[in-house]
């Protein structure tokens with residue numbers, strides 16, 4: 543008869559679990575909460591390392607990591623994960639909404655209590671009276687970060703439920719609830735070279751990682767490839783100037799580029815040589831993230847992703863089929879758009 547219980551060791555703590563438990567459930571059995579969010583294989587928050595043992599990865603394996611919300615125990619195992627700040631809820635108000643470029647806003651929220659996050663993670667923001675949306679807190683484009691404030695880059699989609707109301711129904715002083723942080727694509731202080739790549743407002747987490755890595759690890763090799771559908775979407779010119787002044791190479795690309803200052807290839811085609819030493823962070827459209835993942839895994843590199851999913855709005859799916867919103871938590875959430 544096969545064994546129905548097993549022992550899983552998580553960050554050094556031994557826990558009795560059932561064969562067939564997901565890694566998250568096994569942790570909960572020992573009062574250990576693995577980082578997680580969607581619990582449906584989409585957000586990557588729960589990615590853990592398998593150090594040894596018997597785990598069915600259910601197709602989620604990347605190098606020695608699996609998704610803890612899907613992978614199940616087949617027997618004794620040892621896993622580990624990088625510690626992240628505890629998930630908290632805090633309240634705040636909109637402090638300012640600044641148009642960075644047509645359809646791109648920098649929204650600054652004054653929080654009543656600090657909410658810790660690591661560069662690359664995301665928060666769930668609920669503007670009072672509106673459905674929640676996930677946004678990556680980021681460094682202001684002019685680097686004037688202030689304690690007690692959280693900054694988001696938000697693309698405005700016409701007729702959308704939340705983003706199109708910013709500046710009209712959602713203005714300075716509007717109440718906001720923030721919950722988080724979530725996500726596994728956060729900066730680790732390793733020595734290896736980093737390749738950062740984004741499309742659209744996927745630049746928000748990528749920019750915060752670049753700034754933190756540059757300031758915290760001045761000698762670390764960094765390069766960026768930043769794409770947008772058109773040049774108008776390259777809203778981050780101030781940030782690019784700062785990065786280049788720090789000696790960090792930045793490649794910009796858009797379908798209407800000039801092949802001089804702005805290239806025309808797809809961003810993943812411009813990543814350059816990748817090796818097993820590289821650590822790659824990718825954020826933005828799922829097609830971009832998937833293509834980058836493929837290249838990273840082929841090269842044996844370490845890969846962290848922050849995909850933004852397509853909204854499926856039952857009322858406006860035809861007009862908003864290409865709308866990208868931040869992560870989708872549950873199937874129910876896919877019924878709303880940014």
Ligand code: FES
Nearest residue numbers: 579580581586611
């Ligand atoms: S919690 Fe596992 S992928 Fe989101």
